[in-house]
Amino acid sequence: QQQVKQSPQSLIVQKGGISIINCAYENTAFDYFPWYQQFPGKGPALLIAIRPDVSEKKEGRFTISFNKSAKQFSLHIMDSQPGDSATYFCAASNRGSTLGRLYFGRGTQLTVWP
Amino acid sequence: GAGVSQTPSNKVTEKGKYVELRCDPISGHTALYWYRQSLGQGPEFLIYFQGTGAADDSGLPNDRFFAVRPEGSVSTLKIQRTERGDSAVYLCASSYSGGDTYEQYFGPGTRLTVT
Numbered sequence: 001q002q003q004v005k006q007s008p009q010s011l012i013v014q015k016g017g018i019s020i021i022n023c024a025y026e027n028t029a030f031d032y033f034p035w036y037q038q039f040p041g042k043g044p045a046l047l048i049a050i051r052p053d054v055s056e057k058k059e060g061r062f063t064i065s066f067n068k069s070a071k072q073f074s075l076h077i078m079d080s081q082p083g084d085s086a087t088y089f090c091a092a093s094n095r096g097s098t099l100g101r102l103y104f105g106r107g108t109q110l111t112v113w114p
Numbered sequence: 115g116a117g118v119s120q121t122p123s124n125k126v127t128e129k130g131k132y133v134e135l136r137c138d139p140i141s142g143h144t145a146l147y148w149y150r151q152s153l154g155q156g157p158e159f160l161i162y163f164q165g166t167g168a169a170d171d172s173g174l175p176n177d178r179f180f181a182v183r184p185e186g187s188v189s190t191l192k193i194q195r196t197e198r199g200d201s202a203v204y205l206c207a208s209s210y211s212g213g214d215t216y217e218q219y220f221g222p223g224t225r226l227t228v229t
Binding site: 043089095101 | 118145149154155157158159170173209211216219220221222223
């Protein structure tokens, strides 16, 4: 059973556009929601993360929007650049009962055209 | 500072052989995690260490898989009687479990191919 559902599977955006990736979860005990960026042949790199006590977090061109009642969260990449082309994973964890293990979505392959 | 390192970066083995994969976490990180990533999928949890002990090994697929962290730093994932289905990238992550942080930092992974 997939604990975190991610969409779309792939995304093509023009340079300068906005990339939006969505995730949904069922377990209301999750209390930490990170996004990871992964380039081919590399390990996932932590991009940005949010806790459920805030609805939005912004770091540079990357913004997480969090909707606790809908159990959804999304990553927005503003002014997308070709260097952003990578696979993005959302994840969730609950420090209490699952000791911080991360449940990942299936990933979104982002391609930004120059 | 140095990040999480994993060795070897690539490992090709024959079906039925034994393999060991090594993870060096970030210095000072007490929590260490192993994940497995199949092609086109997100990482899947295998096991979590807090210090020297395995706090959660519920993700290990069967008893052919075993991991140790004898001194609370370096960890080794051991796979016996490898099968072709074990082929994947094995990722290690570490985090500082003190305070209020959950951040996990991943290594580059070991790509295991079982022929």
